[in-house]
Structure formats: C-alpha cells, structure tokens
Amino acid sequence: MIPSDIKDTVKDVIVEGLIFVDGEFERGKFSITSGKFVDGIKGADYRGTLLKAPINLHVHTADSFIREEPRGSLPEVVGPNGLKWRMLRSANLSEMKSGMRQSIAFMRKRGTAAFFDFREPTNLSDHISTGKEGITEIVLTRPQEEKDVEPLVKMSSGFGLSSIDDNDFSWLLHLSKKAKEFGKLFAIHYSENVREDIGKLIKLRPDFAVHCIESTNEDIATLRKNRIPVTITPRSNIFYGKRPDYARFLEGGIRVMMGTDNVFVTEPDMWQEGEFLYRYQRGFHRISPEDILKIMIENPRAFMREKKIAMREEMYVLYTGIELTPYQIITKPNSYRRRILVTGKNG
Structure with missing residues (x-):
C-alpha cells in the first residue's frame, strides 16, 4: 500500500x-x-x-528543470563545462524557479524537515528563498565574482562550493574567511571524483564536506581529528560509476550525514536514499538500519544545533x-x- x-x-x-x-x-x-x-x-x-523527519544535507534544486539524460562521466555531466552548467547558463529563469518550487514541495510532501540547497549562480535573484511552510530551507550560495561575495553571504546561510580542484585555491580561502567573518557556513565538495589534497581542505576549515569518497583511510583520520562532518550521497555516486564503502566513515569516527545531490539525477527523497544505502552496503560492509536512521535524522540535527541553525x-x-x-x-x-x-x- x-x-x-x-x-x-x-x-x-x-x-x-x-x-x-x-x-x-x-x-x-x-x-x-x-x-x-x-x-x-x-x-x-x-x-x-x-x-x-529526515534532513537533506546536500541537494541542488536549481537543476530540477533539466530533462536531458545525463550521459557521460561525472566531469562531463556536472563539471565546470559539463551538461549541467551548459543548461544552467541557457536556462529560462521562470522554468528554473518552477522546477525548484516543485522539488521543494515534493520534499515537504515526502517528509523532509529541512534541506541544504547548494544554489548555483545564474544571477543574484536566484538565491532568494523559495521555501514552503513546514520545511526549513538552508541556502548555500556560490559567488563567481568579488562584487557578489558580500551580498550573497548576507542574504544566504553561507557558501557551498564545488571541488577544490575546480577552483583557484586563493579564491576558496577568501570565501571561507568571508563566511566565517559573517558567522555563516562554508561547505565544499571534496574528493568526489579523484582524491584531492587533504591539507588544502583543512586550511579551508569547512563546516562540512560533501562526498569524500576517494579519501584514503589517512584522510578520514584527518577529517576526524579536525571534526569535519561528511555528507554522503549514495545514489548519485553510484549513478556515476563509483563504488565507495561508506562504512569507512562510520568506523573512522566521522559524523556522517546524507543528501540526495542533483535533482535532475536523483529524486530528492531521503527515504529512498536511506533504503538504497542499506541495500548497497549490506552485501560487503553492512550499515545497520539504526545507524542509517541516525545519519538521516539525528546527526544533522546535532550539526544544526552546534551551528545555531534553527528549524523553522x-x-x-x-x-x-x-x-x-x-x-x-x-x-x-x-x-x-x-x-x-x-x-x-x-x-
């Protein structure tokens, strides 16, 4: 039923x-x-x-409007010059906002209490909240030019950046410093497609890192030492041909949270995400249903309390x-x- x-x-x-x-x-x-x-x-x-209700720690609602099948590798689909960015650059603003509203309404209907939206840059107005009653929206923006940095950090909950290797590191350091200056979040994708420099990540002092699936065991130990939570997105990673062992993060003492990633690839349903994670891990390195519920429900709330992010x-x-x-x-x-x-x- x-x-x-x-x-x-x-x-x-x-x-x-x-x-x-x-x-x-x-x-x-x-x-x-x-x-x-x-x-x-x-x-x-x-x-x-x-x-x-679960909390979605990583979603991109701005790409909800994309209907083209995302063929190719991860860089070819979501990299700086990939399908997603070509579509965003040529997007009709009203179509994009309509897709965002539909995704937010879907998350609320399916019982998502809050979501962290990594909002891509098209123009400044796209970063205005489109939240619905009963669901808490945490918008993380991504400025491309210096003139946008302060307006965006003031109107949003902080910055959500793509990978270290996609950006000039001095620019990332600048954005991290600015986010801290305003008491806002700084989050970044890390080691999603290839292993990236853990030393650079630590210098950025992120509030959380997304993916981290190409991290070594030594990298995971460094994440733990620096108290950096990790947000995983299993269905998206598997879609791109990755086969990580997410249990390594739990065994490494990391606070693990979960999201659904790009809406045009993965429906933003946290219940489906939790089910998939259990079935995927069961055959080679089981993660218990109890731990998955903690990842979905309790860990993100503990994170939000620590960062003084209130639920609506x-x-x-x-x-x-x-x-x-x-x-x-x-x-x-x-x-x-x-x-x-x-x-x-x-x-």
Whole structure:
C-alpha cells in the first residue's frame, strides 16, 4: 500500500508506541511539542511509530528543470563545462524557479524537515528563498565574482562550493574567511571524483564536506581529528560509476550525514536514499538500519544545533496504528501509512 503523506500543523499531539530517540526506539508516550516523554498523561492522540523527519544535507534544486539524460562521466555531466552548467547558463529563469518550487514541495510532501540547497549562480535573484511552510530551507550560495561575495553571504546561510580542484585555491580561502567573518557556513565538495589534497581542505576549515569518497583511510583520520562532518550521497555516486564503502566513515569516527545531490539525477527523497544505502552496503560492509536512521535524522540535527541553525518548524513522521522496526522503516519506506506532523516549535 502506498502511504498517504498527510500533513497536519498541530499545537501538540501525544503519541503512544515506539519513539525514535537518541539512536534507538523507546516505548512510551511522547509529546511532539515538548519533545519529551510524558508517560504520566492518560490517553494518547495516536498509537504507532514516531520519529523526527529526515534532513537533506546536500541537494541542488536549481537543476530540477533539466530533462536531458545525463550521459557521460561525472566531469562531463556536472563539471565546470559539463551538461549541467551548459543548461544552467541557457536556462529560462521562470522554468528554473518552477522546477525548484516543485522539488521543494515534493520534499515537504515526502517528509523532509529541512534541506541544504547548494544554489548555483545564474544571477543574484536566484538565491532568494523559495521555501514552503513546514520545511526549513538552508541556502548555500556560490559567488563567481568579488562584487557578489558580500551580498550573497548576507542574504544566504553561507557558501557551498564545488571541488577544490575546480577552483583557484586563493579564491576558496577568501570565501571561507568571508563566511566565517559573517558567522555563516562554508561547505565544499571534496574528493568526489579523484582524491584531492587533504591539507588544502583543512586550511579551508569547512563546516562540512560533501562526498569524500576517494579519501584514503589517512584522510578520514584527518577529517576526524579536525571534526569535519561528511555528507554522503549514495545514489548519485553510484549513478556515476563509483563504488565507495561508506562504512569507512562510520568506523573512522566521522559524523556522517546524507543528501540526495542533483535533482535532475536523483529524486530528492531521503527515504529512498536511506533504503538504497542499506541495500548497497549490506552485501560487503553492512550499515545497520539504526545507524542509517541516525545519519538521516539525528546527526544533522546535532550539526544544526552546534551551528545555531534553527528549524523553522519541527516535523515528525508518524506511522499510525503499527509498531515498526528500524529494518522495516528503512527497507520498506512506502509500505506503511505515514502522517506528517508539523509543529510550531523549533527543533
């Protein structure tokens, strides 16, 4: 049965059943407004399985409008002179914004609480928020000229850059310094297609790095030492022929988060991403369903709290009338009736 993604904005709801907290399910009664167990209260509004909605740490909504099949290698598709950039440069602005709005609405409907949008440069107005009620939008911009740096860092949550090898390193250092100066984020793609210089990455002091799949074990140890979280995008990496072992990051003590990457390649559905990660890893280096839920739900919230990024509203996913295991939630995300509950409380 395909779930009904019903969206309710509520003052409070008491749920009795299995509640996902601190990386595991606990049985009890839970208030979604207080975010606490309230076992002393009689009765409950719902019974079932409750967990906070996932957060997408890496998505590109601006390429949602692209309909051409992306053939070729990763550089040929998303590199500086690849298909994506040719399409963006010639894009109709209204068509591009329409695609972005559709993608944001899709994420909200599927139960994504927040997303970090790496917003490509076409002109300044494209970096204005197109967010919807009930979903938190964190826009990371990408200036190409000095005149755009300060306006973009002021209007956005910071900068989201492509790979180190795609850019002049002095320019990256400048953008990192400017982001820190304004108390904003600096994130960058790293070692997605080939291994890049870990020393340069450390000098940039990123708040998080995306991909890192060509990192050596020594690089991973350096990431951990410098407390740099890693955002993975499994379906996108596999699409381009990569076959990384994401369990290395967990075993290396990295805080792992997850995103869906380019919308024209991968539908921005975090439930599909989690299912894919489990099935892909199971055959050679298993990642548990519990760990995948932490990657999707708890790790990004811990990151946002540390960076003082507030949720517009908190979003919960409630599976009504059934108590599910992590394995069921991860491997059968579309098999159970799902209700999306949105509160007015920041998470």
